[in-house]
Amino acid sequence: MLDAFEIVPNLPVLVVTTPLIGGILTIAMGRGKGPWAWATLITGLVFYFTVLLMQQVLAAKTGFISYELGNWPRQWGIEYRVDALNAFILLTVAGVAFVTTLYAQKSVEKEIPQDRHNFFYAVWVLAVCGLLGITVTGDAFNVYVLLEISSLTVYALIAMGKDMNRQALTASLRYLILGSVGASFILLGIGYLMMVTGTLNMEDMHDRLAALPDAVHNRTVLVAFAFLLCGLGLKMALFPLHMWLPKAYTYAPSAVSALLSATATKVGIYMAFRFLFTIFGVGFSFVAMPANVVLSVAACAGILVTGVTAVRQTNLKRMLAYSSVGQLGYIVAGFALANVHGVAGSVIHIFNHAMMKGGMFMAAGAIMYRLGRCDLRAVRGLGKRMPLTMAAFVAGGLGLVGFPLTAGFISKWYLVQGALEAPHMWPVAAVVLVGSLLAVAYTWRVVEAAYFQEPEGDSALVTEAPLSMVAPMWILIGASVYFGVSATFTGEISMRAAKSLLGGAP
Amino acid sequence: MNAVVLIDTLLLLLVTATAVAIIEVRSLYASSILTGIYSLLMALVWVNMHSMDVSFTEAAVGGGISTILLIGTLVHVGREEKPIKKRLHVPALIFTALTGAALIYGTLDMPRFGDPAAPIHHYRVPEMMAQTVGFVNGTPGKQKPPEGFDVERYRRFDGRVTGPIPDDPKDTAWRERSILQTEGLIVPQVRAAHEPHAEPGHHLHPPDDFNGHVPNSVTSLLAAYRGYDTMFETTVIFTAGVSLILLLRRPRREGYLQPGAVMSDQVILRVVAKLSIPFILLFGFYVITHGELGPGGGFQGGVVLATAFILYALIFGRAALYRVVPPPVSDMLTGVGVLIYSGTGAVCMLLGGKFLDYSMLNPALPGDGESLGMTLVEYGVGITVSMVMLTIFNQLAEERST
Numbered sequence: 079m080l081d082a083f084e085i086v087p088n089l090p091v092l093v094v095t096t097p098l099i100g101g102i103l104t105i106a107m108g109r110g111k112g113p114w115a116w117a118t119l120i121t122g123l124v125f126y127f128t129v130l131l132m133q134q135v136l137a138a139k140t141g142f143i144s145y146e147l148g149n150w151p152r153q154w155g156i157e158y159r160v161d162a163l164n165a166f167i168l169l170t171v172a173g174v175a176f177v178t179t180l181y182a183q184k185s186v187e188k189e190i191p192q193d194r195h196n197f198f199y200a201v202w203v204l205a206v207c208g209l210l211g212i213t214v215t216g217d218a219f220n221v222y223v224l225l226e227i228s229s230l231t232v233y234a235l236i237a238m239g240k241d242m243n244r245q246a247l248t249a250s251l252r253y254l255i256l257g258s259v260g261a262s263f264i265l266l267g268i269g270y271l272m273m274v275t276g277t278l279n280m281e282d283m284h285d286r287l288a289a290l291p292d293a294v295h296n297r298t299v300l301v302a303f304a305f306l307l308c309g310l311g312l313k314m315a316l317f318p319l320h321m322w323l324p325k326a327y328t329y330a331p332s333a334v335s336a337l338l339s340a341t342a343t344k345v346g347i348y349m350a351f352r353f354l355f356t357i358f359g360v361g362f363s364f365v366a367m368p369a370n371v372v373l374s375v376a377a378c379a380g381i382l383v384t385g386v387t388a389v390r391q392t393n394l395k396r397m398l399a400y401s402s403v404g405q406l407g408y409i410v411a412g413f414a415l416a417n418v419h420g421v422a423g424s425v426i427h428i429f430n431h432a433m434m435k436g437g438m439f440m441a442a443g444a445i446m447y448r449l450g451r452c453d454l455r456a457v458r459g460l461g462k463r464m465p466l467t468m469a470a471f472v473a474g475g476l477g478l479v480g481f482p483l484t485a486g487f488i489s490k491w492y493l494v495q496g497a498l499e500a501p502h503m504w505p506v507a508a509v510v511l512v513g514s515l516l517a518v519a520y521t522w523r524v525v526e527a528a529y530f531q532e533p534e535g536d537s538a539l540v541t542e543a544p545l546s547m548v549a550p551m552w553i554l555i556g557a558s559v560y561f562g563v564s565a566t567f568t569g570e571i572s573m574r575a576a577k578s579l580l581g582g583a584p
Numbered sequence: 585m586n587a588v589v590l591i592d593t594l595l596l597l598l599v600t601a602t603a604v605a606i607i608e609v610r611s612l613y614a615s616s617i618l619t620g621i622y623s624l625l626m627a628l629v630w631v632n633m634h635s636m637d638v639s640f641t642e643a644a645v646g647g648g649i650s651t652i653l654l655i656g657t658l659v660h661v662g663r664e665e666k667p668i669k670k671r672l673h674v675p676a677l678i679f680t681a682l683t684g685a686a687l688i689y690g691t692l693d694m695p696r697f698g699d700p701a702a703p704i705h706h707y708r709v710p711e712m713m714a715q716t717v718g719f720v721n722g723t724p725g726k727q728k729p730p731e732g733f734d735v736e737r738y739r740r741f742d743g744r745v746t747g748p749i750p751d752d753p754k755d756t757a758w759r760e761r762s763i764l765q766t767e768g769l770i771v772p773q774v775r776a777a778h779e780p781h782a783e784p785g786h787h788l789h790p791p792d793d794f795n796g797h798v799p800n801s802v803t804s805l806l807a808a809y810r811g812y813d814t815m816f817e818t819t820v821i822f823t824a825g826v827s828l829i830l831l832l833r834r835p836r837r838e839g840y841l842q843p844g845a846v847m848s849d850q851v852i853l854r855v856v857a858k859l860s861i862p863f864i865l866l867f868g869f870y871v872i873t874h875g876e877l878g879p880g881g882g883f884q885g886g887v888v889l890a891t892a893f894i895l896y897a898l899i900f901g902r903a904a905l906y907r908v909v910p911p912p913v914s915d916m917l918t919g920v921g922v923l924i925y926s927g928t929g930a931v932c933m934l935l936g937g938k939f940l941d942y943s944m945l946n947p948a949l950p951g952d953g954e955s956l957g958m959t960l961v962e963y964g965v966g967i968t969v970s971m972v973m974l975t976i977f978n979q980l981a982e983e984r985s986t
Binding site: 082083088091095098099102103105106145146147148149150151153154155156194197198200201204211219220223224226227230231233234237238266270272273274275276277282286296297298299300301302304305 | 686687689690691692693694695702703704705706707708709711712717718808809810811812813815816817819820822823824826827829830831833915916919922923926927929930932933934935936937938939940941942943
């Protein structure tokens with residue numbers, strides 16, 4: 079029966095169905111290390127598939143791969159469409175998911191009750207499935223369905239924080255309410271668009287909107303646009319709609335914080351790419367509508383305000399969470415410029431930030447693992463006691479600052495270039511630079527505590543975190559340094575993605 | 585003003601009144617019951633719109649099981665709302681009012697309700713209603729019909745697909761035909777000029793896609809054309825169940841069973857329950873299996889099945905229920921349903937087709953393969969939905985008795 083089956087033509091769907099079926103089977107993997115090993119196997123397999131998919135996309139003559147589910151024509155059924163942009167995001171999400179699953183073993187053992195590890199990893203793998211499913215699809219409603227899966231799973235994962243104390247539960251509930259509001263806005267937007275266009279396929283929808291006489295003054299289209307912008311803003315934690323994020327990332331289990339910071343909001347931004355560029359088109363979103371002004375003002379305000387807030391935090395995870403909102407600001411400010419360098423900077427920073435912040439949350443998780451807390455006081459003197467962990471944290475911090483030879487430098491280079499090319503957008507470049515100074519400030523506070531202060535209490539007795547935590551941490555941090563030195567691959571992919579988003583050659 | 589508008593106006597007024605009452609009433613018990621009433625009213629609105637499947641789901645899920653679960657929750661949180669001093673939150677009011685205004689503003693350029701010239705009625709959708717998506721306009725495909733393909737059997741459908749959509753949407757004659765079509769008096773039309781499909785592979789589907797097995801076009805849309813979405817909707821239900829277990833279930837050493845009150849002295853209830861449970865179960869299976877032919881399907885049928893189990897637990901106690909469906913079994917079955925669905929899709933893929941291309945299940949009669957695949961996935965949905973509902977109920981009951 080298997081002789082007619084080939085992996086390569088089915089790659090787009092395998093990327094999503096493998097974690098779906100694998101996630102459900104995780105429940106049957108017993109109590110001990112079974113669920114973790116199985117989840118590692120599944121996420122590793124998915125990562126392998128995304129690598130193959132990337133190769134296929136780069137080799138494809140049209141620049142994209144289309145897969146029609148159920149063999150129904152794409153205009154009626156559901157289409158998976160993978161181009162340079164989503165192949166890149168898929169690779170990032172699957173890669174981070176694999177590495178964080180490796181990392182998760184020890185910290186989950188400590189933070190989650192033993193008897194529900196199988197359910198925990200099942201939800202974990204399903205969350206990855208939802209995030210990948212949003213990224214791979216070319217159908218507007220399919221995005222929403224997978225968004226439901228990724229949201230539900232993430233709410234549950236966050237609520238598992240620290241023996242399910244009240245703070246994790248309230249953080250999760252808060253995110254549940256705001257996330258549901260966001261998802262409802264997105265659904266309403268899709269519904270209104272469906273009513274005007276009669277289709278759900280993204281490309282088809284774009285063509286119909288473009289053919290609509292006077293779409294700019296069609297009140298249904300306008301409301302759809304506004305609702306989508308609000309909903310996506312909530313989902314990607316765009317300032318000032320980021321209120322759910324800091325608590326959620328602070329109180330979630332360490333491994334979950336690392337996974338989410340590197341993937342969840344990134345996929346939100348990917349959705350914004352698809353809705354603003356692919357469905358509405360640059361002409362509608364950024365020329366006819368003032369989305370660029372709204373988004374860049376929100377993003378710049380976010381960079382400054384959350385930067386200042388991050389400096390004032392004493393909890394490492396909370397500091398990183400605020401820093402994440404600021405870094406998302408860079409990504410949004412980049413694509414709001416709507417020129418090639420701006421969008422490319424945005425795409426490349428999605429990848430770079432995933433590596434740096436994922437690694438830094440892992441470092442915070444390692445401190446949590448050893449000390450049971452991760453405030454600045456606990457960090458004192460850890461430079462000597464946990465050298466690898468603290469070095470990883472500092473290397474990641476340098477990346478956030480945008481220090482040369484780190485990945486963050488590459489992103490900011492593109493962003494500043496894009497800002498200076500766009501008319502009247504030089505303030506964005508200025509904000510990027512001020513944001514970097516703020517990143518210096520909050521990274522320095524940790525450096526100071528770790529290397530220039532004496533350990534006190536139990537901090538003086540700890541040893542380095544286990545290898546199974548340090549190694550994955552350094553894989554991500556190492557990647558961020560590697561792609562800071564040699565940015566040919568990431569740069570080319572993001573330029574290609576930017577050009578196809580802006581309507582040029584793929 | 586015709587009867588439809590009159591009934592709709594009346595129903596929507598009642599819906600609004602119920603919504604206001606839900607917010608205003610202080611007793612949570614009363615507001616739970618009111619949400620049930622709200623759902624039943626909405627079910628009537630859907631009936632008025634001729635969307636029987638939606639109505640059925642709303643009645644079963646909104647009016648039925650969610651009311652039970654809400655009341656189950658009340659046992660933990662108490663029947664009365666906590667008194668709040670400040671009842672008016674001004675920013676929230678402004679925000680809500682703005683959202684409502686935007687929603688209404690957006691309706692101003694919408695196609696009018698029931699307008700046959702609306703995009704939704706002549707772009708893409710007619711092919712779905714006529715179930716001729718796969719084998720467009722009855723034209724024979726580039727591929728040779730497979731061995732045993734009964735060409736004669738499909739020829740009778742050729743008459744269905746005639747008559748192009750006029751370019752002028754105000755063409756009144758066409759509108760009249762369309763209205764007849766909505767009333768089911770003539771068969772829907774399909775655009776004559778189709779853009780060519782990306783690949784010729786679709787032509788394995790018969791001219792009517794399902795060999796006439798699936799008169800209910802809602803089911804064909806949900807389980808075939810957009811079956812992939814439905815698979816993930818089922819996964820959403822599954823995820824809800826698993827998340828609940830993850831968050832709320834007590835460690836297993838405490839044991840599952842904290843027996844609650846059993847209504848052993850209520851003879852009438854026991855007899856009525858004993859008499860009705862077999863019929864509820866039968867009806868549930870009927871709804872699942874019959875989804876291809878009439879309103880219903882896995883979601884509604886699954887909910888009906890779950891109510892039979894819940895009724896059993898309420899009357900005979902959870903100890904009796906656990907003898908029938910022990911928690912490990914129901915935990916396992918929640919996943920089995922999704923696995924049946926995704927497994928059906930995977931089998932199609934392993935046979936050399938695309939994921940969820942049910943026609944691969946019977947290459948000689950692809951339409952029959954589609955029908956078989958749809959029945960399989962409907963059962964998958966039914967199993968997951970009923971077992972997740974049961975799990976949620978058990979979880980609420982578990983908490984109550986400790």
